[in-house]
Structure formats: structure tokens, C-alpha cells
Amino acid sequence: MTVVRFQVAAVAAAFTLCTAMSNPASAQKAYDSGASDTEIKIGNIMPYSGPASAYAVIGKAEEAYFNKVNAEGGVNGRKIKFISYDDGYSPPKTVEQARKLVESDNVLLIFGSLGTSTNGAIRKYMNEKKVPQLFVASGASKWNDPKTYPWTMGWQPSYASEAKIYAKYIMKEKPDAKIGVLYQNDDFGKDYLKGLKDGLGAKASMIVQEEAYDTSEPAIDEHVVKLKTAGVDVFVSITTPKFAAQAIKKAAEINWHPMHILSNVSASVGGVLEPAGFEISQGILSATYIKDGSDPQWNADDGMKKFYEFVAKYDAKANKLDAGVVFGYGAAQTMVKVLQMCGDNLTRDNVMKQAASLRDFAPDTLLPGIKINTAPDNFAPIEQLQMMRFKGKSWELFGDVISSEVEH
Template structure:
């Protein structure tokens, strides 16, 4: 009997140990709605139609990138189910689609939805539901408010930071400038205007006219005529792609040739400058934080080689000249990085915790030296830009990479 007991004891101990280990393994897996052992549901809202449909390339690229991740085995063995809806760039429709994603589709989070007014319309809802509204595709500064809105985080540099850089550039290169500003009459446009005035400081009188337009307007031609009549010799176009192209065209039509600056969100070669006209777009200025898919200087770049290979295999019809494609790729890479960091704890709370713990992450298509960093009290992942000028058929970078701190 003693011999039998001595044999049973180790077996019993081993059984207890195995049970404890398996219980521990099970305990380590935590899920909220939208996550399981096999799947992660991600929601998205894009303007596939309407006045901002030029941005549709972002959502299509993100879907293609997630297809790539799935083909390579997914994230920690889980496949991404990407559910993307059209809101036509209409805030009421955005609200409807967000509710559908959260309450019917039961997504884990909403990622990369585009637009300032559209995301503004769902921010309160997302925070009340405690569902991550992650990496908003808008540079509004209000996405960096972790105290009041802990479930909402932006991704790209803020419009305020970008506009401060333009102000700094103008004061250095054209200190006697007369500035005419065309801006979209919503948070997107007003953020830029705020940053511009902050950057100009006591020299805000350099602005001779502020002309607002509504995104539902068919054309901004008359507003460009008014800006020329104001005597402005600097034209700052704080517009979405459709209107940026219109502004470039109209300025050329009326023989107005000011220093022209367009916002980064409308700096797409194929989405804005080609439709406006390559010849009349020469010399236009902007700022960026991503590599230009049309620039041969990146042909030997390891990150862009991966990007081009991705396009060839998963999105062959995409236009590498479209800044939205470069943007969507980098944003999707960031989302995947966060989900990888989550491990087997795919709760909404942990998703936000990991999103606020990014350290020197460098997606393939960001400019060298620009890295993503976040913290619990810093929901602004990218805070650096570099000036660029359109020449020939592509953008040429110049000057140093500028951080928002330096531009203040």
C-alpha cells in the first residue's frame, strides 16, 4: 500500500499542477465583445461617397493591409474581421453607422474613422459606451484629451501644430506677407486657423481675409476670387481634397499667383494635384510626415520596399501616388501593433492601455526620424512634420523635421 501511495502522490501532484496551469492559461485570456480565440472585429467609418470621397483610398488600403495580416496567420492566431461603412461625410450618418457597429456588429473597437465633424458627432457616444474610438483620421487637437475622453485617440499630427509650422515659415520667408485664408467652416478648418494665429502671434494682422466655406457647397470659386481681391499674396487653403483642387484651378484661371500652401490632408498628388493640373500646381507648399510613393529617393528604402510589395500583392489597383494609400498603410500598421501588444487580453480597456503605451514605433511609410509615441496623458501619436514643395511631378522635402514643440 505504501508503494501504491508513493506512486499516486506524484500523479496527483502532476494532475493538480496541470489543472492549475491550464486554469492560469484560461485566466490569461480576456475578451470583450468583438474578440474571441479566433477573431477580432474592427469597425470603421469612411466617406466612400460624398464631398470627401477622395479619402476612400484610406479605408480600402486598411482593409487590404488587414487581409495581408490575416493571410500571414493573423494576430496571435486571430483573424481580423474589418467592417467598414460609408457615411458620405455626414455626421448624422456617422452616428447611425457607429451605433450599428457597436450595437449590432458588436465590434471590439472603431478604428481610423475619417473626419473631424463626423468623429466629433460620435465621440460622446463612444466614451459613454467605453468603446475605443482609436486612431481617428483627423488632425483635430481635441482627440488628445485623455482626461475627458479616455476612449478617443487621434493618430496624425494635429492641425494646430501643422498650421504653426506654416506661420513660422511665412514669417521667415515673407515677413511682409498679406495672408488670405480659405478654410472649411467646421472644427477641421477652425483648428488650422487657431494654429495659424498662434504661430503668427502678435503678427496676426498679416491675415487680410478669412474666408469660410461649407463642405456641402458645390464650388469655392467665388471665395477664391474674393481672396485675390483682398490683395493677399499668400493663399492658405485649409480644404479637403475636392476643394483644394478647385482652389488651385481657380487661382490659375484668374491669374492669381500667390505663395500657396495647402494642408497636408489635401497634399495627394493623384487625388488633388493631378486633377487640378500638374503645370499649375508647381511651387505649392505643404508639410508632411509620410514618405511620398512617387518619390524615387525611397526606392531603396526598406520600409517602402515592403509597402510596394504589399501593393503588388494585396492592392494592385491602388495608386501609390495617393497620399491616402500611404496613410492607410501606416495607420493599419499602428493598429496591428497595438493588437499584438494586447496579447490574449483583448478587452477594450487593455486596447486603450496599449494604445497609450507606444514607444518609438515607426511604421514603414513614415519619414525617417518620425516615430510614434504615446502615454496615458498624451494621446497625440505623431507630433513632427517636414516642409515640402511641389516640383515636376512630385513633392520635394526641404528643411529639418520640425516638432510641434519647436514651432510654438
């Protein structure tokens, strides 16, 4: 009997060991800097000042969402400590703030930092330090490069994919178009312009005028006038909110009415179209992957009901019409999902492993039919968009949800 009991005990012990080895997260807790039994430190860098300060609402919405999660008990019993710094949309400042977050604040990861050139400035550093640079708030194609930069991942659809969708639309609806492009003279603008040209392919000569502007310019009126003078009848505005609103106003002022396509990053009703003026924004085209907080069609939507309740309770000063608030909520919800998936294994390596294992995850604020999927060789969480036209005081969706993979 003793021998039998010993054998049973040995088998049970072996089984327990195998189970622990196959699921280390459940077997024991594992932490890197920034994580403990009670807390998860998340770093963030936002342009709370400077030419892109319209995006500051994203950081504020994310902070509010984490406050909501903490009020509800946190993530697996741990409270999120969100440390967000201002970089004024200046890459050297971004580098300074990233070093502070990693080396002084000892965050587990940096999440949702905004900007293409700004994130580009810290990408090498984050990967050398092996600290997750997760869900970058920029649509640059380069965030989807897991082989070279395994610690960096984007969140939104790539600018190139979005631009290819517009190219296809222009060729179908206005095959003899004279296209004029106003673009920001940085990685964001250039990535987008390349995507537009790639999408047009052999018809790239349809672009008759390109106007680059620098974020240091107080106004872009002169560029808009040049586009009109060149006989442009399709205006592609690859701009950030401040300059997007200026372009809408100037076009109206000089009585210029081309087909106007606006990049998604500036398709905010509250942040761009309302300040520019609803009357002069009618008919503007864009594409999106998130629901529009100003559109009454979502009033009965379960996801948006949760979003509206969140704004009322945790982010009362926010403008629910601002797409940045909707964006911040969805990105923060995705971040929390990844942390939940990590269980008690809150190492930086496991954070990236779980971020690359998302399957059909649908944050409350994404359009129906659009889901987040990632894999070890796919760091592009969202790859679908739908065209929309501004009408009245909100965007009107039309056509099908388009997978950007089809557009390549």
C-alpha cells in the same frame, strides 16, 4: 522529505501565481465583445460617398492591409474582420453607423474613422459605451484629451501644430505678407485657422482676408477671386481634396500666383495635384510626416519596398501616388501593432492601455526620424513634420524634421 517537497511545491505554486498576476495576458485569455480565439472585429466609418469621398481610398487600403495580415496568419493566430460603413461625411449618418457597429455588429473597437465633425459627433457615445475610438483619421487637437475622453485617440499630427509650423515659415520667409485663408467651415477648418493665428501671435493681423466655404458648395471659385482682389500674396488653403484641386485650378485661371500653402490632408499627388494639373501646381508648399509614393527617392527604402509590394499584391487597384493609400497603410500597421501588444488580453480596456504605451514605433510609411510615441497622458501619436515643396511630379522635402512641441 515530504515536508521539504511540500515547501518546494508551495513556493513554486506561489511563484506561478505571482507571475500570472504580474502578467495576466499570459496567464489567461480575456475577451470583450468582438474578440475570440479566432477573430477580432474592427469597425470603421468612411466617406465612400459625398464631398470627402476622395478619402475612401484610406478605408480600402486599411481593408487590404488587414487582408494581408490575415493571409500571413492573422494577429496572434486571430483573423481580423474589418467592417467598414459609409457615412457620406455626414455626422448624423456617422452616429447611425457607430451605433450599428457597436450594438449590432458587436465590434471590439472603431478604428480610423475619418473626419473631424463626424468623429466629434460620436465621441461622447463611444466614451459612454467605453468602446475604443482609436486612431481617428483627423488632425483635430481635441483627440488628445485623455482625461475627459479616455477612449478616443488620434493618429496624425494635429492641425493646430501643422498650422503653427506654417506660421513660423511665413514670418521667416515673407515677414510683410498679406495672408489670405480659404477654410472649410467646420471643426477641421476652424481648428486649423486658430492654430495659424496662434502661431502668428502678435502678427495675426497679417491675415487680411478669411474665406469660409461649406462642403455643400459645388465650387469655391468665388472665394478664390475674393482673396486675389484683397491683395493676398500668401494663400493658405485649409481644404479637403475636391476643393483643394478647385482652388489650384482657379488661381491659375485668374493668373494669381501667391505663395500657396496647402494643408497636409490635401497634399496627395494622385488625389489632388495630378487632377488639378502638375504644371499649375509647381511651387506649392505643404508639410508632411509620411513618405510620398510618387517620389523615386524612396525606391530603395526598405519600408516603401514593403509598401509597393503590398499595393501590387493586395490593393492592385490603388494609386500608389495617392497619399491616402500611404496613410491607410501606416494607420493599419499601427493598429496591428497595438493588437499584437495586447496578446491574449483582448479587452477594450487593454486595447486602450496598449495604444497608450507605444514607444518609438516607426510604420513603414513614416518619414525617417518620425516615430510614434504615446503615454497615458499623451494621446498624440505623431508630433513631427517636415516642410516640402512640389516640384515636377513629386514633393521635395526641405529643412529639418520639426517637432510640433517646439512650435507650441
